[in-house]
Structure formats: structure tokens, C-alpha cells
Amino acid sequence: MxxxxxxxxxxxxxxxxxxxxxxxxxxxxxxxxxxxxxxxxxxxxxxxxxxxxxxxxxxxxxxxxxxxxxxxxxxxxxxxxxxxxxxxxxxxxxxxxxxxDSICVAYMGDRKQPDICHIENMRFAIPNPTTTSLGLAFKNYYEKECSYYGELREGSTICNVPHREIPQKIMNGQVDYGIMWNSEARHWKFKHYFPDIVKRxxxxxxxxxxxxxxxxxxxxxxxxxxxxxxxxxxxxxxxx
Missing domain, CATH: 3.40.190.10 (Periplasmic binding protein-like II)
Known part of the structure; x- marks a missing residue:
């Protein structure tokens, strides 16, 4: 039944x-x-x-x-x-x-590929670093190579997103870019860049x-x- x-x-x-x-x-x-x-x-x-x-x-x-x-x-x-x-x-x-697997920036359509250290005022979705290794790996990379992670919350970046919501947010146009695993970007057939830099x-x-x-x-x-x-x-x- x-x-x-x-x-x-x-x-x-x-x-x-x-x-x-x-x-x-x-x-x-x-x-x-x-x-x-x-x-x-x-x-x-x-x-x-x-x-x-x-x-x-x-x-x-x-x-x-x-x-x-x-x-x-x-x-x-x-x-x-x-x-x-x-x-x-x-x-x-x-x-x-x-x-x-490696972290990538996924997107749809014809968009620029911005430097990862200059995304604070862009429509990015970033997974939660307290529950996912993906989010934690990105946070660690950003704070090592770019700046204080907390500054992303002050712009238009959406932080602490459940990673399973990110593909839908990209497809619905709620965000322009999303941080995800290279494997999942391939599954959704998203365009993506920033490969092979942060691996887990x-x-x-x-x-x-x-x-x-x-x-x-x-x-x-x-x-x-x-x-x-x-x-x-x-x-x-x-x-x-």
C-alpha cells in the first residue's frame, strides 16, 4: 500500500x-x-x-x-x-x-566568471558551513585566499543555504551563481568553473x-x- x-x-x-x-x-x-x-x-x-x-x-x-x-x-x-x-x-x-570531488561555481546562460574573492555584492548562493563539508571547504578557502567570510553576508550573497536548494535557486533565477560540487554541477548540466582548486x-x-x-x-x-x-x-x- x-x-x-x-x-x-x-x-x-x-x-x-x-x-x-x-x-x-x-x-x-x-x-x-x-x-x-x-x-x-x-x-x-x-x-x-x-x-x-x-x-x-x-x-x-x-x-x-x-x-x-x-x-x-x-x-x-x-x-x-x-x-x-x-x-x-x-x-x-x-x-x-x-x-x-572538487568545488566549483555553477551557473546558467552567458555570464561572466567573476573572481571568487570579489563576490560580496553578487547574487551567489553558498552552502551552510556548519552542516556540509562543501560549505566548510569553501569558507576555509575564502578566509585563506580572500577575506573574512562574514563580509559575504553584508552584500547580496546568500549564505548558509542547504546545498540541495542551490540548483533550484539557479534554475529559478533567484541567484546567478552557486557553490556546489563539480559532480552535482555535471548532473544538472550547469556551466561551471573554478575546478580542481579545492578538493575533498x-x-x-x-x-x-x-x-x-x-x-x-x-x-x-x-x-x-x-x-x-x-x-x-x-x-x-x-x-x-
């Missing part, structure tokens, strides 16, 4: 059956999940995915429950994908380098609570069987 009401069927960051092998991965990878689930199913693995901001992925991996409306999801993920910068003080059984590495983690089916699937992930789904969008796959 399917239950959905217009305006209320909003659980778009959760996929599959909670009885399957539980994954928690960054929200920027949402567009890859259907292909991953289909492939895993063809190999006999039932899976459940959460696509969340990286900081929340880390909290989930460390045991924090997830509340969605009146629903509380308490089961911990068994396999996690996370920015290497956020992997510390975590109880894991195994770790495998996954891939690398990600790893797959097999959590301490993982059961045998999750451990078996993790071994397959380590072998590179899903790398093609990521390389399609420009992720730089780690050497196995």
Missing part, C-alpha cells in the same frame, strides 16, 4: 527498506542512489539509503537518531560514506578510500555495528564494482 498526499510526501532523502543494509551518505550523492540500489538488488542485496548533510551523516554513524516529522529512525547505518576531514573518533571495522577526499566506512551481509557488500564496494557510477559524474576514483 502506498500512502502519499500532495504536499506531504516529503521523505525524499530516504530510499529502500529499513530492513536492508543501511547506508548513510552525503546528500550531494542523491542522484547516484537509484543506480546503486538497482545494482545491489541485482546482486541479491536489499539496501536502505539516507542522503544527508555530511555533519548529520557523521552524527548518524555515531548513533544519533533521525527525526522526520513524527517518525524517529533509531537504527544506525552500517556503511557510511564521509569526507575524510570528518572521520575521527568513530567506531569502525574497516575503511576504504572512495573518491575525490571521501571514504567508505564499515561501522562497528555492521552485520555480516553489510560486511560482504562492503568488500564488493572495496573491489571497485560501483566506481563506474561515480566516475560518470567526474568523481576521481581512488586507486585500489
Amino acid at each position: 502506498k500512502f502519499a498526499l500532495s504536499g506531504f510526501d516529503m521523505v525524499s532523502d530516504f530510499y529502500g527498506s529499513p530492513h536492508g543494509i543501511r547506508f548513510s551518505i552525503p546528500g550531494s550523492q542523491w542522484f547516484i542512489v537509484p543506480a546503486l540500489m538497482s545494482y545491489f538488488a541485482s546482486e541479491g542485496f536489499q539496501t536502505y539509503f539516507e542522503t544527508l548533510p555530511e555533519v548529520i551523516v557523521r552524527r548518524r554513524a555515531n548513533g544519533a537518531p533521525m527525526t522526520v516529522g513524527n517518525l524517529i529512525i533509531e537504527d544506525k547505518p552500517e556503511i557510511v560514506c564521509l569526507d575524510d576531514e570528518l572521520i575521527h573518533n568513530m567506531k569502525i571495522k574497516n575503511r576504504s578510500e572512495a573518491f575525490e 577526499k571521501f571514504s567508505w566506512l564499515l561501522m562497528e555495528n555492521a552485520q555480516s551481509p553489510a560486511a560482504e557488500l562492503f568488500q564488493r564496494i572495496q573491489s571497485g564494482v560501483i566506481d563506474r557510477y561515480y566516475s560518470k559524474y567526474g568523481y576521481i576514483i581512488a586507486n585500489k
